[in-house]
Amino acid sequence: MKEGPDIAFLGSLIGEPARANMLTALLSGKALTASELAAEAGVTVQTASSHLSKMETGGLLRQRKQGRHRYFALADDDVGSVLEAMMGLAAKKGHLRTRTGPKDPALRYARVCYNHLAGDLGVRMMDSLLARDFLMPENEGLGLTDDGRAYFEGFSIDFEPLEKLRRPLCKSCLDWSNRRSHLAGSLGTALLTRFYDLNWAKRVENSRIVAFSTRGEKAFLETFPI
Amino acid sequence: MKEGPDIAFLGSLIGEPARANMLTALLSGKALTASELAAEAGVTVQTASSHLSKMETGGLLRQRKQGRHRYFALADDDVGSVLEAMMGLAAKKGHLRTRTGPKDPALRYARVCYNHLAGDLGVRMMDSLLARDFLMPENEGLGLTDDGRAYFEGFSIDFEPLEKLRRPLCKSCLDWSNRRSHLAGSLGTALLTRFYDLNWAKRVENSRIVAFSTRGEKAFLETFPI
DNA sequence: GGTAAGCTTCGGTTAGCATCGAACTATGAA
DNA sequence: TTCATAGTTCGATGCTAACCGAAGCTTACC
Known part of the structure; x- marks a missing residue:
């Protein structure tokens, strides 16, 4: 029906306060752990984890495992x-x-x-x-x-x-x-x-x-x- | 608490399918009426009206009255x-x-x-x-x-x-x-x-x-x- | 092996918001 | 005045998604 890229998906991904907080924190360029991001967003780790996986599959985030930590960063410039x-x-x-x-x-x-x-x-x-x-x-x-x-x-x-x-x-x-x-x-x-x-x-x-x-x-x- | 501009608000504004459809339609540059935008987004005019007023107060849209029509367009470049x-x-x-x-x-x-x-x-x-x-x-x-x-x-x-x-x-x-x-x-x-x-x-x-x-x-x- | 830390998955609850019917306002036409 | 069209407001409904507790999984460290 409609042509072109899907803005709504991206927008909704960014347009949730907890996620927006995490993204803004990641704009610092530092890779942060799930717990740190949870604190930054003011939610529990479970909730944060759910958000993070959504943003990762959405292509906004990149994950790097390091030991028992998982560092998240923006996917690219x-x-x-x-x-x-x-x-x-x-x-x-x-x-x-x-x-x-x-x-x-x-x-x-x-x-x-x-x-x-x-x-x-x-x-x-x-x-x-x-x-x-x-x-x-x-x-x-x-x-x-x-x-x-x-x-x-x-x-x-x-x-x-x-x-x-x-x-x-x-x-x-x-x-x-x-x-x-x-x-x-x-x-x-x-x-x-x-x-x-x-x-x-x-x-x-x-x-x-x-x-x-x-x-x-x-x-x-x-x-x-x- | 937090510094800087609020991304989440903008994101949520854009991140709703009906609204995103309207915005994409308005990217054509034409000013469209509320009814046209409702059709474009696949919702009733009441719903569209609600969306439009949100986007207008959010600064995304500009409204121009002309007779009994109201034309909506993107607020600026x-x-x-x-x-x-x-x-x-x-x-x-x-x-x-x-x-x-x-x-x-x-x-x-x-x-x-x-x-x-x-x-x-x-x-x-x-x-x-x-x-x-x-x-x-x-x-x-x-x-x-x-x-x-x-x-x-x-x-x-x-x-x-x-x-x-x-x-x-x-x-x-x-x-x-x-x-x-x-x-x-x-x-x-x-x-x-x-x-x-x-x-x-x-x-x-x-x-x-x-x-x-x-x-x-x-x-x-x-x-x-x- | 045992224990703790970091994170994810599952399930049930809750809150927010999009949605639409119906009633209301405003502008234009007859 | 009366009717029609365009649009908004209100209220009720229903769906979606965020949220957290609890349990499960993985990795590290002793």
Whole structure:
């Protein structure tokens, strides 16, 4: 009767508070256990387990067994992108969750989006890389220029393992706080890891906030001028 | 307790079959009456009315009264983008609706996405415009170059009314069938209208398919070479 | 082997919400 | 005024799915 992909199924999967909580938690990029996700969503483990299996068969989640733990993560970058896009729309329409605490400014400034840097600093990095022609928009998304490759190699990014992955190297992801794009893809992930390694920033426990040190922030702003 | 925008609310709004059907119908870009949408969703008008008011207060829909008719349409381009993004994910994950009929190839070739051209031809147009530097990727999305402006004016696009709108002129929208981008925004809308005016193509009744005439297709391909 | 932790499965309960009939409002036509 | 069409509101019904207790399964650690 009807043509096209089934939006309703996806929507209902995302549109249940407990599941939405879990998905938002997983947007932090960390793989979490069923118990952790249950706590995050405020339901018992049995209920969480049921939700998790639904989301897994629905293609939103990926499961990795490790000993007696089962770690859940978003299935791929696309799931994260759609979630962030929905966040953007929700924010624009004023559908905010209960109370957007004092963390909010920090969250808008620098946060983890699945596995890469988002927020003001994420957008700034993207802008800077585009302005200096290190990244070039391509049909499908984003391409790395030769200059860009050299630049990142100078920044101690090792491309060899990245290129073996099935994930795209560069991808743009729409920011819900800014309504502008930031860099996703395996390069985005690698860069964020590099920031951690350089001690420019570290993750805030139980939050998506990325806390830059004053020194780290300075270095970041110098590395990615506008 | 929790920070950030509320995904669950949006998801539940979209994740109900009747509502999803209506939204998909509205992706055609046409404003439809409550009765038409009820038929589209396969529910009675009372039920439809209830759904419509929910979606309107939820910010997904916009209502325009006209005599004793009430026309509903998607609230803005962003809603359309999120819907297409979800379609992309659903298609990728294999969640297709009941049976994807013989219309499908035509739908992938050229269809309406809210108010602009999508599908293979839509993507080709985007590629062509980018390759010839008529469009340039900018921070937020897409920018029109001076060359581009001249080019479109030669194509009888009148920019004056377009620039008075609050909508962005150019915007990229991810294609669910192709997983590549095509041109949205008010320019995208204007171009599609122009194709209709030139009799290159016309809408197929009760469908999102855009049917190009052989002459129109030829002209289109020449106008937007790769 | 025994025990504990992590997670899933099963069954029964409950709550929310979509659904529709019927009554009501509003606009237009005769 | 009267009738017809478009749409909303109200109330009752019924279905679905989330929820949790209890039991079962698997893996680890002593």
